[in-house]
Amino acid sequence: MKRIYLFILGLCTPAILSAQASIRFKVPGQDLWGLKDRSGKTVVPATYSSIGKFKNGRYIIYKTSFETGMMNEYGQILLPPTYSSIYDLDSIVQVRKDGKSGILNRDLKEVLPLQYQHLQHFDSFYIAKYAGKFGVLNPDFSIAIPFEHGIVYHNSIYSRQFLLYDNGKYALADIRNKILVPQEYEFISGPQYGLYVGMKDGKITLFDDKGKKLWNSDYKDCIILDADHIAVKNAEDIYGVVNRTGKIVIPFQYHIISAINEDMYIVQNTRNLWGVVNATNKVVIPFDYAESFAFKKKIAPVKNSKQLYGYINKLGKPVTDFIYDKANLFSGDYALVTKNNLSGLVDVQGKEVLPLKYDIVSVVIDNHVYVIKNKEHFILDLSKPDAVVKKYDYIDIGDYLQHLLDEKADYPILARNKDGQYGYIDAKGNELTPFMYYNAGSFIDDHASVMYKGALVLIDKHGNILPER
Template sequence: MANHFYRIKQNNKYGFLNNEGEFVIPPSYLQAADFSGELAAVTMENGHKGYINKENDVVLQINADRLGGFNGEWATFIISRKTGIINRQGEIIVPPIFEQIILNGNKTFIGQQDGKMYLYDEKANKILDNEFDFLGRWNNREMVAEKNGKHGLINDKGEEIIPFKYAYCGSFEEGYAQVSLDNDMYGFIDKTGEFIIPPTYYQLFDFSEGLAAFRLKTAGKWGFINPNNEVIIKPKFQSVSNFSEGISAVELKDSYGYIDKQGKWIVKNIFSTADSFSNGLGLVTYEGEWGYLNRSGEWVYKPHNFNR
């Protein structure tokens, strides 16, 4: 965490803080993404796009409409609505010919052309000949896939491991995958395909840190269940985030705050927005200004207009 940089917006320019709330890169960029793999995509004041390192050196300038973050050795770039791949030296690995690219982080990627998705290697050769309407990111050598309107899971050889019988199927997280038979009600299955939580929920999040968010009806309130389908936090929130570092960002009465796994407030709902905790800090906004809180609810970087 000591070397983590936190993106900050001030006076409509982007820079970065350290975990003490001190500027390590001044707010001078028109746009900036979070650091990934020691590099951050930025748009400079002259409109040029590129990547900076943590010394604020521009290490790559790329002629593109949009730049993605690095996932392993690769990042995506978009030119005229077509997506390609570059490496850390700025060399084009895959030209911008795909409608969409999902990087797997292992020198393979999922590419979409003419509405169909395939798994490719670093030379853009198809690894699997199977044609799919959708492929999800590689996760523990498994991928969510869709064909003929049904979802299931395949392995890295294209073999079916969860049958294509679901209207929706997510990837396995903490041993459970979210599924729906009709796109109306959702539950969880285990790796044998058996329901461990029946499809009785209107909406679910994947399990994270042992809890999954749920709501029971349209415009209903959000709460949390455990893998035994026991309600741990009663549904009372307008929106929630997955638990991260033991904390969830929640919305109540149109304002945001943070709760712990018992549903107790760490910071009450007083913010315009609140993001999930990452590397020990949570990003909030208050009346348009950004700030960061630590896990004790103390300010690391306080918005200038916050006076409570």
């Protein structure tokens, strides 16, 4: 299994794919998409601004970003591109048109009319807005909570409880429309760790997930840290910690209590310095640090009074010197550090495994790290300190990482050499195709569109050309 450690790149949630007879293609450098069959014959000319991944036997197609439709793998239109949005949710298809949302079944037949101003799908219910009022629908589209509320909130994927808001007041109800907390609170937040916090007439009330009052107080603020620890602020703007019964477990002596992290409280004292105390308020890590911090891999990046960063362990002992302008949480076995606007990596022992000499350090895949220096892209092997595997004018590593989420670890990586020619490499920098393309795009459905000898052709991951027909 590949070990992948990200430092600057975001990833998207992968779609569920299935095999298809056709291949999507995109004209390099243009937002024009079409379909070819696997013999190379053009099924749909490149006239769409985008074609989504093949799912449930069909594609979502985009004439423009607001003109959405659906076609099958043979290019036949299933839904004309007249919808503002389409979401293919496996068992249903949610559509929106002319400001109204509805539901189609798997056969694309309407099962819930396009009459809802708002429609949000969850696993076991829908939050909807009809005739200006919010309510909740069951999976069979029967009404669970009537359409009579100003707003309905749902804050947890694990709960079927809802915050109802009307006329400046909140209530808490369950999916059967049973009121758990009456509609008399100016504010209700939660659930967090199965707890809700309500504000009424300047007083804070803590509720469990059945709506039972656990305690009521004059505290000015309330932060749920876990199921039995709640940070609260008193009239003097000083924080302490109470439990579910309201008993004080950490005295009121801190300016901020930010979190519990690995069974410890990260706190800021009244001198604006950060440290760590345990559940008995014993100082575990002295108040020596200028910023809040968190532990990962039992190590935390911290900033000292000289505004320099280093790493400490859970005992508060330094793991590195305090020499960095910025230090980050660990991603796997490595953490990104910077100094004088240059970046490198340290490992969990605090050793610099990549010198601080790169403009960007983006990702580690196994022992290979992708970096940029002076606008040139490099692949380095961390098992051979600072050893360059390959150097390119450009590497599109982000596209490769997206395909890894689809469990396609052998997907080629688009790169450009110093002569401006495009080709494809693997994660270790080995060339998979010749660098001979004038322009090239990402791999889509196991093929990539490239400009070769003045023509747009499709190639497979070995560089074989799919004949144009």
